[in-house]
Each structure stands twice: as structure tokens, then as C-alpha cells.
Amino acid sequence: MEKDKNTLIWIAxxxxxxxxxxxxxxxxxxxxxxxxxxxxxxxxxxxxxxxIWLIVTLINASQSNKTESEDSLTILKKRYxxxxxxxxxxxxxxxxxxxx
Numbered sequence: 001m002e003k004d005k006n007t008l009i010w011i012a013x014x015x016x017x018x019x020x021x022x023x024x025x026x027x028x029x030x031x032x033x034x035x036x037x038x039x040x041x042x043x044x045x046x047x048x049x050x051x052i053w054l055i056v057t058l059i060n061a062s063q064s065n066k067t068e069s070e071d072s073l074t075i076l077k078k079r080y081x082x083x084x085x086x087x088x089x090x091x092x093x094x095x096x097x098x099x100x
Contacts, residue, residue, distance in 0.1 A: 009056065016045055072097050
């Protein structure tokens, strides 16, 4: 899923760069007004790039806060490995979990 997001971001960047490079710098091309408008376009690209980066960062941060739920047997194994419970308790609880 992460690879798909990165691919879409790179495609969007490539399209924006292609529009900038293949298009003229402004309505007048390289004329008197065109060059100035081109820098305005560059700053507009930087602005929208910042907005898109911010949105992607916020989405990734919100997804990374979600903890993956562990199944009960994995939690039981971790408790036994850390020494919270004895082998006898581990075996009893494991039998209970397997029955369900």
C-alpha cells in the first residue's frame, strides 16, 4: 500500500514538472511578462507541493498511531516469555484459548 502511495506521488510530481517544462513560463513565453509569471508559477508549485506534503504526512502519522491488534495467543506467549506467568499458568490459559 505504501508503494502505491509513493508511486502516485512521483507520478503527480512528474506531471507537474512536465507541465512546467513543456509549457511556457507564462502567457507571453519568454517575453517581458512571461518570465515574471513563470516565477509566480514556480512559487505556486512550491505552495501546492507543501500542501500535498503536509496532507500526506498527516495521513501517514494518523495511520502509524493505530496499533495492530494482537491475537490472544501471541499476548499469552509474550507474557510467558517475559516471566509474568509460570509454565503451569501458560499451559492452562493456552488450553482455554484453544477451546474457544
